[in-house]
Amino acid sequence: MRQHLVIDADDTLWENNIYFEHAVHAFTTWLNHSRLTAAEVRAVLDEAERLMGYGAANFTKSLEATYRRLAEKEVVEHDLKQVRHFGEQILAHPLQLLDGVQETLDYLAARHELILLTKGDLEEQKLKVERSGVEQLFRHMMIVHEKDVHTYQHIVTESQLDPQATWMIGNSPRSDINPALAAGLNAVYIPHPHTWHFEHEEVVPVRKGRLLQLASFGELRSYF
Numbered sequence: 001m002r003q004h005l006v007i008d009a010d011d012t013l014w015e016n017n018i019y020f021e022h023a024v025h026a027f028t029t030w031l032n033h034s035r036l037t038a039a040e041v042r043a044v045l046d047e048a049e050r051l052m053g054y055g056a057a058n059f060t061k062s063l064e065a066t067y068r069r070l071a072e073k074e075v076v077e078h079d080l081k082q083v084r085h086f087g088e089q090i091l092a093h094p095l096q097l098l099d100g101v102q103e104t105l106d107y108l109a110a111r112h113e114l115i116l117l118t119k120g121d122l123e124e125q126k127l128k129v130e131r132s133g134v135e136q137l138f139r140h141m142m143i144v145h146e147k148d149v150h151t152y153q154h155i156v157t158e159s160q161l162d163p164q165a166t167w168m169i170g171n172s173p174r175s176d177i178n179p180a181l182a183a184g185l186n187a188v189y190i191p192h193p194h195t196w197h198f199e200h201e202e203v204v205p206v207r208k209g210r211l212l213q214l215a216s217f218g219e220l221r222s223y224f
């Protein structure tokens, strides 16, 4: 039977968070703070990110704000430039589909209706989708500010989906799995080892929908 497959993008179709982790590591190492541990520096950065907003462009601003707060010497343009460079590297990175994604999307698109659902900065996400080369396999694409239970309820109504024949597929328990299940959809959880720590959450036991957990995107071919 034809299903509606709503698919997350970052860290489900392509690598994303690992580039942020590399940038944080490079920044923390370079900062080499005399009193704060890497985890403490990270906590200051997290706070800046919550204020500044998410996405690579905002991340660069958050790095700069963190540096201004933690610098143990006079803040000069030369060092600020270096700090911004750590963030700018994220956008410079070529987009890399995860293993098996291209073949699996080709396979799924021929059998089911695919909808891309990603959250974040509108322009940045659009650009990533374009660079991915898989855009044409989706019936449509949605870029949202937040993925919560209301987002999923809205998608069901707006796209006139049958919740029982709709699956949310993604790597984030907090944004993809739990709210989709709470909205009465089914879900496929595909953990990624470098999931952003803001997205960590326990997967809640299923009440209505069905829940599958797979080790890789390619395994979808065995179920759909």
Ligand SMILES: [Mg+2]
Residues within 6 Å of the ligand: 008, 009, 010, 011, 012, 170, 171, 172
């Ligand atoms: Mg994701």
